[in-house]
Structure formats: structure tokens, C-alpha cells
Amino acid sequence: MIGGMDGAEDLAAWAGLLADRTRASFCLALLDGRAWTVGELAKHAGVAISTASEHADRLVRGGLLAQRRQGRHRYLQLASPQVAVLIETVASTPRRAAPVVTTLAAAHKRQNLAFARTCYDHLAGYLGVAVADALAGNGFVTRTRGLALTSRGIAWLGSLGVFLDGAGRRPVLRECLDWTERRSHLAGVAGAEICRHAFEAGWIVRIGSGRAVKVTAAGEEAFAEQLGIVIDPAGTGSPGAAHAVLAAARRR
């Protein structure tokens, strides 16, 4: 980059990519870390495929998305973890007015999303924060001198069959501000691996095609046994409002 005489142009161009309902919808969908096709994105956002194709062009040219052509498909995904952080940051900055929930279905959807979802490639929502707290409470991660895995944490991951190599640019452990909980959950390689393992072990499954996930019966048992996290489906009484209670002691 050249002199910062005119960072405004860059900032505006950057923001302009997100400043459209359809493109924003694309980016939020892509926060799950998967690669989507143009057709899938078009359907998700409710626009014509031709429109989606043009938006995809802009996002790729703008550096927000990366693409991979394969056969007659064009797969799109976020260009980098930094971009995921960027989108999460913009989406998570507190608005002036709390959004008004209009319909019951929307409320349920929102509640599910708030309870447990994926953020790029790791766990977020109440579940994500609970896992982050539980790892700290159990001494698996430490916050002295930044966030790091302890030897106990490494051992615990090993017991799950997860082994990390310290190569790569991506940090092993990183904090990611949660836009529903307003607190941090775990990202980085370790966060992604924990999430991947939770899917593979059947602890969590996706709800529909979005980012929301739900905890299975096996998952409830596993989270309780492994981390001391108790899932309380009765919760606040709302049918969709499962509520997680962290048994492990923690102070805030």
C-alpha cells in the first residue's frame, strides 16, 4: 500500500462491498467457512442467479472472497480469516436500537442462532462462550501472556484425537468477540479443531443450511463429561430457547 494520504478511498471501497443487502447476506452465509456455489448464494439471498453472479464478481475483485472453479461450478468462500474477523466485527458492533422481533418463527431462529452457531470455522454463541469458559475453568487454556494452551489442554485435545502442529501462520488460539454474548469465544486452529471434532463426534449437528447448530443427546453427555457444561433445554421456558449452564466454577 502506498501513502496513507487517502485511506478514505480504501475504507469506503472496503465498506462498499458490505454495503448491500445481498452481498451482506452472502458474507454472513459464508461465515460458516464453507464454500458455496453461486446458485446456493442466489437462493439464500433471494435474488436471480445472474444478480448473484455479478455480486460474486465484485466481492472477489474487492478481495473479500476467494473463488475456485471446478467443473461447471464456481465455489466461493471468504478470502481469509481476517476477512471473517472483519465481517464479525462489523456485524457485532452494537447498534443504537435493539432489533424488534416481529414473528415467533424469527424469534426462534434468532434464539437458536444465539444459542449455538458456527463463526467461520469455530463454535460461537452461548455454547461457544461456555466452551471457552470451561476450557479456562478446567485449566486447559491460560490467559497469562496472551491466550495459550496449557499442557493439560494439549493432553485433553489428544484424548479426543486432536493433535495440533505449530506450523502455519494462523495462531493456535485466538479470542473472537461473540456478537450475541458480547464476550469472547475461542478461535484459531484449536478453536477450529474443537469445532470439527464436535461435528465428527456427533456432539452437534447443523440446523438447516445456515450457521445454527444444535447439541445432540450424545453431545449433551459429552460436554457435561468432558468440560462440565450442562445443557438445560427447559431453560427460559421458550421452546426454542435451550439454555446452557456452565457447572465449572468461573468468575467474571
Next chain:
Amino acid sequence: MIGGMDGAEDLAAWAGLLADRTRASFCLALLDGRAWTVGELAKHAGVAISTASEHADRLVRGGLLAQRRQGRHRYLQLASPQVAVLIETVASTPRRAAPVVTTLAAAHKRQNLAFARTCYDHLAGYLGVAVADALAGNGFVTRTRGLALTSRGIAWLGSLGVFLDGAGRRPVLRECLDWTERRSHLAGVAGAEICRHAFEAGWIVRIGSGRAVKVTAAGEEAFAEQLGIVIDPAGTGSPGAAHAVLAAARRR
């Protein structure tokens, strides 16, 4: 499709506020934490005052800016520290996702930026936070009833040849949230003067044309002697990852 079924609308609206060259210019200018008038912003961005007034309306209504009317002036400033973080994040996200090859240089650059950089006209990054902590630890600033210089602090600045007059609207000392450290560093007139002095005395020099700076050998000595800040180039072992260690006792 009915109502705000997801956050796409919100995200787009949020980004739309920044997605204009003139408004982006306003926001970057306001990152210094001062309150600017409409006329000042208009001149800064190079547009007619009427245009600036309308942009200010949009930014205030969108929740990005707060305003205060006083006499025949209308002062505008960022609505919250979160907004400052938002703008810094968008402005600092790498434009082109540096793929695999440029890794080493990019990593160094990023690390340097996190370690020490300027934020408008004062110090930020790990160095900025360390300086802020050291000033507090040495009794040069106090946090009782807001942030203020103590008489010892004024004397210390005087010993560096820095004298502040209390005129002007700009606050002498102000906290500025650091987006890498998630903690406050010092802004305001004093923060700017400290930064200016650090440049003039050769304690720090710019790296390239961006905002990153590095601490010189003379600077290491000065920071240690003046403030008890020890720069530890060995740090985490990574060549670019200098690490600052604050020797002065501090409590948080």
C-alpha cells in the same frame, strides 16, 4: 424475505455508512477522538458545507457519530469506543489477502503493526499501552475523576522539553481503545506530544510509509530510563516479534 430475517440488512446499513469516500474521510479524521465541527469536516474532506451537513446527519442517525450543539457550532465525534474499533478494523484489514508466498514479509509487517504504530498522532499498539501503563505506574497520570496529568507528570514532560498550554478544545489527556491490545493507550494533546517527542528524539522511527514504527537503540534506552519500559527483542522468539515488558509495578 419478510422483515429482517437475518442480520444482512443491518450489516449492509452499518457498512453503508462507511461506504462513501466523504463519510469515510470524516470517520478517519474523527478517530483522533476530538469533536470536529461540520465546517472542519467539510474542509478536510473537500466538499461543500451543505454536503458535509447532510453526511453528518446520516452518520448520526445511523449511530456512528454523536453530536453536541454549542452556540453556532455543531460538534461531531465518534459515538463510542466500539465504533472506533470498528473503523480501525475495517481500515486495517489487509486489502489483498496475501496468499502463501509473501507470508514472511506480511507476518513481520503485521507483527510490527501490532507491536508499535501510530493512531492518528499518538502511540498505539503494545508500545502505546505500555507507555500508558508506565505513566500510570510512575504516578505521572491519575485516573481519579477521569484521566489527568499529575504535577509529577507535568514536571516529567517539562524535563523532556514538552510544555502544554491548556487552551484549545482538545482534551489534554484522553483514553483511546487499542484494537490489538484491547486496552487503552493515551491520546489527547499530551499523547500527541509524547509521540512527537519520541520521533524527534529518535526514540522511534517509521517503518516504511505506513503507521508502523520501530523502537531504536536510543529509544530502548530512553524508554527504560524514563519510564521503566524494557523492550525485549528476543520475546517470543519470532524475529519480527519484539515484545515489550513493563518493569514498573502496575495494578489493573
Next chain:
DNA sequence: ATCAGTGTTCGGTGGGGGCCGAAGTGAGCA
């Protein structure tokens, strides 16, 4: 009362861009 200075509102203009359907391209398949 008058004037200068600051900001707001309004009308008009022009450009950009979001949207669609239709036509075109190219891969995969039978």
C-alpha cells in the same frame, strides 16, 4: 439594528448500481 459566520434545507443534476430476463458460454453426460 446590522453584519459576519456557521450550519440547515431545498431544488436540480448526474452518475452509479441493483435488479431482472434473455441470450450466450462451456462443462459434463448420454
Next chain:
DNA sequence: TGCTCACTTCGGCCCCCACCGAACACTGAT
């Protein structure tokens, strides 16, 4: 060699909005 499918390109429509100057409103000073 066709056929389907996924996507791209094109042309056209229309709305939004950034911009300016002019007129107006209001403050503070002479």
C-alpha cells in the same frame, strides 16, 4: 452429436444518492 445444467454477459429499467449553489435560520459580535 445433441442435451442439460450452472453460470456469465448484456441491455434496459429505475431508484438511490452524492454533489452543488442558493436561500434561509440562527448565533454572536459590533
